Amino acid sequence: xxxxxxxxxxxxxxxxxxxxxxxxxxxxxxxxxxxxxxxxxxxxxxxxxxxxxxxxxxxxxxxxxxxxxxxxxxxxxxxxxxxxxxxxxxxxxxxxxxxxxxxxxxxxxxxxxxxxxxxxxxxxxxxxxxxxxxxxxxxxxxxxxxxxxxxxxxxxxxxxxxxxxxxxxxxxxxxxxxxxxxxxxxxxxxxxxxxxxxxxxxxxxxxxxxxxxxxxxxxxxxxxxxxxxxxxxxxxxxxxxxxxxxxxxxxxxx
Amino acid sequence: xxxxxxxxxxxxxxxxxxxxxxxxxxxxxxxxxxxxxxxxxxxxxxxxxxxxxxxxxxxxxxxxxxxxxxxxxxxxxxxxxxxxxxxxxxxxxxxxxxxxxxxxxxxxxxxxxxxxxxxxxxxxxxxxxxxxxxxxxxxxxxxxxxxxxxxxxxxxxxxxxxxxxxxxxxxxxxxxxxxxxxxxxxxxxxxxxxxxxxxxxxxxxxxxxxxxxxxxxxxxxxxxxxxxxxxxxxxxxxxxxxxxxxxxxxxx
Numbered sequence: 001x002x003x004x005x006x007x008x009x010x011x012x013x014x015x016x017x018x019x020x021x022x023x024x025x026x027x028x029x030x031x032x033x034x035x036x037x038x039x040x041x042x043x044x045x046x047x048x049x050x051x052x053x054x055x056x057x058x059x060x061x062x063x064x065x066x067x068x069x070x071x072x073x074x075x076x077x078x079x080x081x082x083x084x085x086x087x088x089x090x091x092x093x094x095x096x097x098x099x100x101x102x103x104x105x106x107x108x109x110x111x112x113x114x115x116x117x118x119x120x121x122x123x124x125x126x127x128x129x130x131x132x133x134x135x136x137x138x139x140x141x142x143x144x145x146x147x148x149x150x151x152x153x154x155x156x157x158x159x160x161x162x163x164x165x166x167x168x169x170x171x172x173x174x175x176x177x178x179x180x181x182x183x184x185x186x187x188x189x190x191x192x193x194x195x196x197x198x199x200x201x202x203x204x205x206x207x208x209x210x211x212x213x214x215x216x217x218x219x220x221x222x223x224x225x226x227x228x229x230x231x232x233x234x235x236x237x238x239x240x241x242x243x244x245x246x247x248x249x250x251x252x253x254x
Numbered sequence: 255x256x257x258x259x260x261x262x263x264x265x266x267x268x269x270x271x272x273x274x275x276x277x278x279x280x281x282x283x284x285x286x287x288x289x290x291x292x293x294x295x296x297x298x299x300x301x302x303x304x305x306x307x308x309x310x311x312x313x314x315x316x317x318x319x320x321x322x323x324x325x326x327x328x329x330x331x332x333x334x335x336x337x338x339x340x341x342x343x344x345x346x347x348x349x350x351x352x353x354x355x356x357x358x359x360x361x362x363x364x365x366x367x368x369x370x371x372x373x374x375x376x377x378x379x380x381x382x383x384x385x386x387x388x389x390x391x392x393x394x395x396x397x398x399x400x401x402x403x404x405x406x407x408x409x410x411x412x413x414x415x416x417x418x419x420x421x422x423x424x425x426x427x428x429x430x431x432x433x434x435x436x437x438x439x440x441x442x443x444x445x446x447x448x449x450x451x452x453x454x455x456x457x458x459x460x461x462x463x464x465x466x467x468x469x470x471x472x473x474x475x476x477x478x479x480x481x482x483x484x485x486x487x488x489x490x491x492x493x494x495x496x497x498x499x500x501x502x503x504x505x506x
Binding site: 147150152155158167171172248249 | 301304305306324326328329330332334337338340341342343351352353354355356382384398402408
């Protein structure tokens with residue numbers, strides 16, 4: 001009850017903005033062709049949800065996000081651990097990483113299309129690329145930050161390298177890894193939508209662009225609302241998973 | 255017959271010599287204290303003995319065998335229990351840390367429970383380290399070392415980060431475990447009374463580049479008592495001698 005009250009001002013502002021928009025459009029201050037009243041968008045959204053037509057594009061996009069996020073995270077963690085643990089791996093890969101990391105991954109989509117076409121493979125690769133670098137950088141930082149004393153403790157008890165990496169380095173670096181993955185999740189959604197737009201087929205990204213081009217502006221906004229909810233839901237789910245994984249941290253205990 | 259021997263150990267960091275020809279022989283079952291002021295390289299010497307740090311020159315032998323990596327016979331107990339325990343593991347799993355890689359999780363947890371009981375922490379297995387007091391956390395660290403059933407314990411000021419009463423408590427616990435398990439112990443400390451109270455012999459470490467300058471026989475009867483032992487004339491005499499030696503350093 002208390003936490004619901006805490007959010008009251010924020011929710012009130014949101015309602016006020018939507019109502020204000022409705023009023024502004026109806027009063028003729030904004031052209032309907034560009035911005036239909038929110039109630040009309042609501043109607044379009046309702047039709048979309050009721051007909052079930054939203055399911056297929058939504059799942060197409062989610063599939064990209066999840067596949068790309070999983071692949072990019074797994075590779076990012078593996079590369080980050082290798083670079084953080086073995087100095088030789090760091091010296092080998094660091095120049096390459098520093099060269100590729102600053103490129104906005106969206107700019108690589110056209111090049112990927114040359115090699116992989118406009119299908120699933122290209123889209124998943126774009127998402128995975130966007131996810132890979134932030135996860136790698138954070139994992140690297142987390143692995144390097146593992147306390148010397150903990151590592152010496154493992155050595156004096158005779159732990160082997162594989163056991164150290166699996167049971168000591170990974171859990172110790174986990175808060176960093178998860179922070180990187182949370183940033184990467186947002187980027188994953190961006191690249192999924194963008195690669196759908198550029199490829200001209202499938203999913204929420206394509207539909208938003210397609211609706212705009214065919215002057216179905218109400219539907220464009222309806223899809224946009226769905227996309228916003230997807231982003232919010234993904235982030236919330238991740239935060240819950242993160243808190244569960246880091247349950248041992250005092251801040252996460254009741 | 256020495257069980258753990260340090261033979262002419264030299265160590266330099268970035269070309270600066272910090273240890274020169276440190277030589278020490280610890281007998282089997284002996285409690286050896288290495289006493290020295292802060293910053294004289296006590297921890298460095300102990301880490302070399304543990305195989306955690308390679309000496310620049312010299313040899314460490316355990317039971318006659320020269321070692322170059324952490325040997326299975328010896329376990330190192332760190333001064334900073336807050337940093338050596340894993341915050342994401344329960345107390346039980348922190349103790350299982352000692353054996354899980356050899357015996358598997360199940361067996362390691364069973365041993366952990368037994369060892370926790372021996373240090374007076376039964377019932378705390380499910381707690382996390384941060385939920386315990388400093389003294390209790392250091393008990394967990396001691397339990398972790400004991401769970402590995404080492405022949406040699408290397409103690410890096412493990413009693414210095416807790417309050418005075420807790421320290422007496424840990425001393426008693428530790429002496430009891432030492433005598434029951436017939437452990438060989440090398441303890442480094444800057445606390446003169448702690449060294450006399452616990453040890454059979456005390457090696458004095460000089461300033462940098464450090465080496466072992468003298469070895470004192472304590473010769474106090476066992477079992478020792480936190481109050482009466484400290485009041486014995488022999489105790490006070492040795493305390494005075496050692497303090498004078500420590501305070502007489504040129505650059506103290």
